[in-house]
Amino acid sequence: MMTPFQTGIIAEASSDALFITFNVNRSEINTLKNALAAAPALIEELQAQFPAAELHAAIGLSDLIWDKLDTTRPQLLATFPHITGKDIEFTPTDVDLVLHIRSSRHDSTYQLASVLFKAFGNSVTLVDEVSCFKYLDNRDLTGFVDGTENPAGEQRKAVALVGDEDPRFEHGSYFNLMRFIHDLEKWEKEDIKTQEDIFGRTKHTNQEYPSAEKSVHAHTKRTSLKDENGNSMEILRHSMPFASLTEKGLMFASYSKTPVIFNLMLESMVKGDENGNTDHLMKYTRATTGQAFFIPSNQWLMSLSN
Ligand code: HEM
Secondary structure (H helix, E strand, O other), X not given: OOXXXXXXXXXXXXXXEEEEEEEEOHHHHHHHHHHHHXXXXXXXXXXXHOOOOOOEEEEEEOHHHHHHHOOOOOOOOOOOOOEEOXXXXXXXXXXXXXXXXXXXXXXXXXXXXXXXXXXXXXXXXEEEEEEEEOOOOOEOOOOOEOOOOOOOOOHHHHHHOOOOOOHHHOOOEEEEEEEEEEOHHHHHOOOHHHHHHHHOEOXXXXXXXXXXXXXXXXXXXXXXXXXXXXXXXXXXXXXXXEEOOOOEEEEEEEEEOOHXXXXXXXXXXXXXXXXXXXXXXXXXXXXXXXXXXXXXOHHHHHOOOO
């Protein structure tokens, strides 16, 4: 039976992924509506064709196109924040539509992308298409395991899905996507201890540093946030590496029931703590995109048919 949420949000880490962004041809909005309405069934068909491929997708829309499709907005849908610190800057890169497809077989990822692209027809223009792969035991190309502290089990839904606080958009999710290009030459000149201090975790054994030993500049220090009651503020990350021989990086991807947590994490990285201590991982990588989307429920998508 079809889940109320798009399964690409919650499914476990995959070994293959495609991140595709599009702009929408406003004069073809009805074609887009029909394609979005048909998408949940098309995705199910492909899942049935590749039953062992753990094929999952999430389709999302930015604030730039939302009002062309619905008269009501998800309460917190907004553009990606522009955040400037003394040594890091993140800027929004406008785009309308995103497709996040993942699986354990690149052929199934490719086929689902092709089927959906065909259904969108001339209602979209392709902006960017990035193919990602599982590197070793889920490592980023810096050599560190990525995704360890993600929520597990039922907690994934609690963290990632909108609940009855916004009933019309229940089972949706706020999605953030950033393309990072790494300076691996610079990174690989650092000794292992320096690299480990930057993450606040050990490299080979992937152990978290004791809290007292974490640098204020460590990536995991800057991104582990607590709310006013001392509870961890969490997001669900599905970041994956991409690489050619000349360009290597990470597609950072995260889902959350609210975009506020992600925005606070970005601020903590870029503007730093109360003394302005920023995230030193950012000395070795550069964000070339920053995008915010809402991933609506399957029911919302299907309701778009004319
Ligand atoms: C943790 C890599 C960007 C949020 C981690 C970890 C690695 C990593 C290796 C430690 C293991 C784990 O996943 O728990 C990277 C790389 C990035 C990047 C290579 C970019 C090039 C970001 C961004 C955010 C973020 C932009 C959010 C705004 C987090 C969070 C954790 C984490 C919440 C878990 C912290 C904890 O509770 O220990 N990241 N990350 N990361 N990262 Fe990133």
